[in-house]
Amino acid sequence: MKRKSISYAKWGYIFLIPFFVVYVIFSLVPLVQTFYYSFIDYTVSQGQAQSVRQATDVASNVIDNGFCGLANYKEVIVGDTPIFLSSLKNTMILWIIGFIPQIAVSLLLAVWFTDIRLKLKATGFFKTVIYLPNVIMASAFSLLFYNIFTRSGPFDSLFNMQILETASGSRVVVGLINFIMWYGNTTILLMASIMGIDTSLYESAQIDGANPTQTFWSITIPLIKPIFAYVVVTSMIGGLQMYDVPYLVGGTGGGPKTVLLTLVFQIQKGKNSNVSLVAALSVLIFIVSAILGFITLKIMKDDSVKTRYGKKKKKKA
Amino acid sequence: MARIEGVAGQTDDRTRLTIRRVIAYTVLILFTVISLLPFYLLIINATRGKVQTGLQLVPSGNLGVNFKYLLGDTFKENYGNFFRSFFNSIIISASVTVLCVYFSALTAYAIHVYDFRLKKAAHTFILIVMMVPGQASAIGFYRMLKGMTIFGNNGLLDSYIPLIIPAIAAPGVYFFMIQYMSSSLPLEIVEAARIDGCGEFRTFNSIVLPVLKPAFAVQGIFCFVGAWNNLFMPQMLLDSPEKKTIPLILQIMRANINSNPSASDAGAMNLYMVLAILPVIVVYLILSKYIIRGIALGAVKG
Structure with missing residues (x-):
């Protein structure tokens, strides 16, 4: 009955055409070009430093000295303009400041939401509220926080502190915004994973007299390890792309002592000037996220993807 | 580990559970406030005047003025x-x-x-x-x-x-x-x-x-x-x-x-931000049940 007299295979290919054509034109070719620029000495000179938001129709001179090997990479890592190393450091610090409270709070809330003895009410309401900041325009959110913490803003007039004018202060503000925007998302991911744990494990632990702390460390944590790793790695990939929040908090200058100048910020900044340096930086971002992405795929393989194909094979047999 | 089961032990257990519940609700309410406060401040600020110093928790009466300014030529120019x-x-x-x-x-x-x-x-x-x-x-x-x-x-x-x-x-x-x-x-x-x-x-x-x-x-x-x-x-x-x-x-x-x-345009700026995020919030609140279910679905299956 399953034998097909007509082959439908060609339709599979036809339906894949739009995706692959668009992907090749708008992602793959640009990626190859990015690699290409990273190996040549290519600079656009505008006569003066370009602001990020300036129009580009100023007459520009292209300096193209051709292939230069790994010189661009050397320059962005250990050279006079180590934009990769400095902005990677900035990005990682901002990510960590936001992520540590985020994972701690999310774990706590996820455990409470799923606790069979605690039986919290109105969890639907709480979930809706804590996820809300995630759908909000990061630019608007950041601008609001900028207004709150800026000189003579509400925070300054209450505590007499201009925290956006210090390096650590502005980092904390960006971390705080990232925390508020993302802890709801993490909570929901962790909750879904905890709810997948067999409740009989918790019941037997309870009968054996384990207290909530013991069940948390000996049952919950070991069993949610895969999703925990997934959350950490995907959050890191997201962190590498951090741009809106530090940009709107720090402005075009990247905050005090340029501590808010993230990796992606450099791309925006150098798109019309240090093209090949920015390209080298992009390739390095690509490599780092490829490694992180590979780890994510490894984690995911354990569940969804493999079972899907496993099922398929069984059906055919 | 043997535990002494009895009336005393049970009430002890129950009070402990109540305490945990109280802590949990307190923390949850705290985070509700943290999540909602930014929006509240944004809305309040949208009703305030052109120059905003200090914190204010009650609405002012400048919403109409801000709206007019938002639609006017000065805003367009700036x-x-x-x-x-x-x-x-x-x-x-x-x-x-x-x-x-x-x-x-x-x-x-x-x-x-x-x-x-x-x-x-x-x-x-x-x-x-x-x-x-x-x-x-x-x-x-x-x-x-x-x-x-x-x-x-x-x-x-x-x-x-x-x-x-x-x-x-x-x-x-x-x-x-x-x-x-x-x-x-x-x-x-x-x-x-x-x-x-x-x-x-x-x-x-x-x-x-x-x-x-x-x-x-x-x-x-x-x-x-x-x-x-x-x-x-x-x-x-x-x-x-x-x-x-x-x-x-x-x-x-x-x-x-x-x-x-x-x-000097703080009021109009905040109003603009409120209007920018409002459509998303409305749709989110209507569909939040499906959206929250969808977040976990898109990731690793738990």
Whole structure:
């Protein structure tokens, strides 16, 4: 009955055409070009430093000295303009400041939401509220926080502190915004994973007299390890792309002592000037996220993807 | 470990549970306040005057004045056209949403329903590129568009095409769709349609699409919100003031505060922000149940 007299295979290919054509034109070719620029000495000179938001129709001179090997990479890592190393450091610090409270709070809330003895009410309401900041325009959110913490803003007039004018202060503000925007998302991911744990494990632990702390460390944590790793790695990939929040908090200058100048910020900044340096930086971002992405795929393989194909094979047999 | 069970032990247990509950609710309420306070402040600030110093927790009466200012010529000169920026954002986000969900579903359908040699390779390829952030190829993208001089002096820059068309290839949405299909799209439907003489393309459009409606709702919201909130790409590509989207106007506001610290348009700016996030909040609150379910679905299955 399953034998097909007509082959439908060609339709599979036809339906894949739009995706692959668009992907090749708008992602793959640009990626190859990015690699290409990273190996040549290519600079656009505008006569003066370009602001990020300036129009580009100023007459520009292209300096193209051709292939230069790994010189661009050397320059962005250990050279006079180590934009990769400095902005990677900035990005990682901002990510960590936001992520540590985020994972701690999310774990706590996820455990409470799923606790069979605690039986919290109105969890639907709480979930809706804590996820809300995630759908909000990061630019608007950041601008609001900028207004709150800026000189003579509400925070300054209450505590007499201009925290956006210090390096650590502005980092904390960006971390705080990232925390508020993302802890709801993490909570929901962790909750879904905890709810997948067999409740009989918790019941037997309870009968054996384990207290909530013991069940948390000996049952919950070991069993949610895969999703925990997934959350950490995907959050890191997201962190590498951090741009809106530090940009709107720090402005075009990247905050005090340029501590808010993230990796992606450099791309925006150098798109019309240090093209090949920015390209080298992009390739390095690509490599780092490829490694992180590979780890994510490894984690995911354990569940969804493999079972899907496993099922398929069984059906055919 | 042996535990002494008795009336005393039970009440002890119960009080401990009550204490835990009280702590849990207190913390939850605290986080509710943390999550909602920014919006509250934003709304309050939208009703306040041109110069805002200090914290205020009750609304003032300047909402009407701010509205007038927002629609007026001074605002247009300083930041951009209010209606135009909303119109631009809606056009881009709506087109992105439609293309993204439709073509992601089509791609997932191709791999879910048909059997062909490169099926698994295509699936693996899409999963791999899902992990590559778009920003990594942004500089090549920018230079490529700038170099397309057949479209004009500045190439394809300052156009909506490179902001909209790439939505056709959205690996993340594809991944969600294929997971959804493997749980909710029985192949029998497709086979029944074939027996009835329905063409392959028509089967997808008129029989499969309705089945996918819930997935469309969830992913549609995510696509829309993503495009609505996007700052990086529009900032990179758009130059003309009349083409700017909402986040770009916010960025101009931010730049103006910087050059003019005694910002005198605070009320109108906050009102603009409220209006920018309001549509998303309304849709989110209506569909929050499905959205929250969708977040976990898109990730590792727990």
